[in-house]
Each structure stands twice: as structure tokens, then as C-alpha cells.
Amino acid sequence: MKCQDPKPLPKRQFLKTCLGATMACVGPVDRGACQAVSETIPSPIVDLHQHTLYSGRNDQQLMQHQEAMGVDLTVLLPAGKYYGLAARCGSNETVHRLSSLYPDRFVFFANEVPDLALAGETIERYLKLGACGIGEQKFELNCDAQAIERIASMAADYQVPILMHFQHRAYNTSLERFHKVLEKYPRTHFIGHAQTWWGHIDRHHQPEVMYPTGPVTPGGLTDRLLSDYPNMHGDLSAGSGLNALQRDEDHAREFLLRHQDKLIFGSDCNDSFGKGPGCQGGHTLRALRGLVEEDHVLKKLLCENARRLLKLKHHPALHSLSR
Secondary structure (H helix, E strand, C coil): CCCCCCCCCCHHHHHHHHHHHHHHHHCCCCCHHHHHHHHCCCCCCEEEEECCCHHHCCHHHHHHHHHHHCCCEEEECCCCCCHHHHCCCCCHHHHHHHHHHCCCCEEECECCCCCCCCHHHHHHHHHHCCCCCEEEECCCCECCCHHHHHHHHHHHHHCCCEEEECECCCECECHHHHHHHHHHCCCCCEEEECHHHHHCCCCCCCCCCCCCCCCCCCCCHHHHHHHHCCCEEEECCHHHHHHHHHCCHHHHHHHHHHCCCCEECCCCCCCCCCCCCCCHHHHHHHHHHHHCCCHHHHHHHHHHHHHHHCCCCCCCCCCCCCC
16 A cells, blocks of 8 residues: 555645734744745755654644745654653644645654554554654664564555664664664665764764764764665754764765765754754755755755655645745
8 A cells, every 4th residue: 555645735725824824823934044045955845854743832833934944845753652752742643633734735654652552553544544654763662673573564565664763772772783674674664863873874983972073984884774775764854963964074975975865854843933043954954055066966855855755756745846
């Protein structure tokens, strides 16, 4: 079974409805500092990594944030039944509801704590409702646990990817063993994210360091997984992704070129405004624009890789859209 493209809502209708509500709740959209960035970036932009109710942010603030950043299509990642992804993120119900209200602006993933008895049933319910992936998987398990393998098998059946939060001694631990999962489930595509994933771009990474600094020695575990396994991809979001881009810009340029078909822009930004120093997503867009000179490579990172992996070829937000 494949993820189905949602029925389009005319963009003019979306803007009238969404931005009207936004202005009533949080004031008019001010593209501010992000405007200069968005004008230099080829359209469209897909944000692979966002959450409803993120750190208490409401839906109107989320929509304002994405509009101000210049994002055309946002992927909403739900929490499971418990824990809220350690950031008070919204549930499957919240991401499905917002995507249903604005199907030309949002798509959604399905998620659940994988070792719960009803995890498979819950995830499958939302996959049948149109979820285009599974995740963010951010739970206290080894990355090769049997519960993860059960979800990997389901993802293969539905032909959707799984987004994994790798964090040393916390979530999806033992990244050095993840190659076994990639080999066992070659039809399942995985998207790596978070501190341990991005720290391991460096061959000499110390796992206990969450945000390493200084020059990168190529050939780290993340680099090898992306190079050796067609079903491994990378999510550029969050402070960890931004840190990987900024700590050694010479390495980052080569890394982005080398894995240009595997990496996907995401923000994972809980800011409410989409501009200014607090908008980490805007910083990531600026970093990518500064590091990538070729427009065709930047388009892959900002849209085409997500479009292909999530099977969104005919999504209305991405079809024949130019800025």
C-alpha cells in the first residue's frame, strides 16, 4: 500500500483561512529576516520535521512560523501515546486533524511507542488515513530492538520511511549496530536525525559529546551508513543538524555534495515567528544557501529528495510551483 496524495485545497483559500486566523491570534505575518533568505532559495521548500503543539506552540503560531520561513509543504511528526517526544509535541490525532484542514500545506506521519501492545494497530490506522511515514521514533530502545524491527516490516509493506532520533544512552541507542537493521530490511527506508547521528559524521566522534565542535575527519559512521546503504537518509533539522553544517564548513560542503541525493531539509524549530535569532530553521536555510552553490543540488535538499522519498510527486504544494 502506498501513501496517497491529499486532495488539494486552493492556495488562495488556504491563505485566506489560515492567515486570517493567524493574524487574529498572533498578529500579521512578518517575513522579516527570513525574507532575504527565501528570495535566494529555489522554490518549493519542504520542511521534513515539524510538530504540532511543540513546546506549547499553537496551530496558528505554527502556520505563521512556516509561512514566514517560506516553507511550501510541512511534514508533521506526532508523538506516541506517552512522553510527547520529550518536547510536549502533539499526538497522531493533532497532526491528522491539521493536515485534513489544510491538505495543501501539511502532510503527516504516524507514530507510537513501538513496544506497546497496540503500537502496530495504531500506526497502521494512521497509515491507512494517509500518513506518509512513521516517526519521529524517539523512545528508550536499542535501535535494533525487536519492536523497531516490527515497525520496519510494516513500513516496508506500506512503502513509507521511518524517521529515527539517535541519541547516545537515550533513544535508539547503539547506532553502530544499525547496519544490521538496514541489511535485514532493505525495502524499508530510514531517515537519521539528532545528536548521535550528526555527531558521527566525524570518524573520531566521542559519543558522549552531543554538540561537538571543531574540524571533522571524514569517514564517520553516519558518512558510511549514507554511502553504503541505499535505504539510509539524513534529516538536516534541529540544532544537531545545524551544528554539523557550521562546525567545519569545508567538510560540510563536501558532505552535502557527496550525499546530495540522501539529505533532506527539516527545521524541528519550536520558535513561533519564523524569523530572527530564535528561528533555528531560518539559520539552517541560510547555512545551506551559503554552503551549496549549485541550485540543482539545493533543490534536491530542500524539495526533491523529500518529494521522492515520501511519494509526493503530485502534491499540490509542489506541482509547478515557482517563486
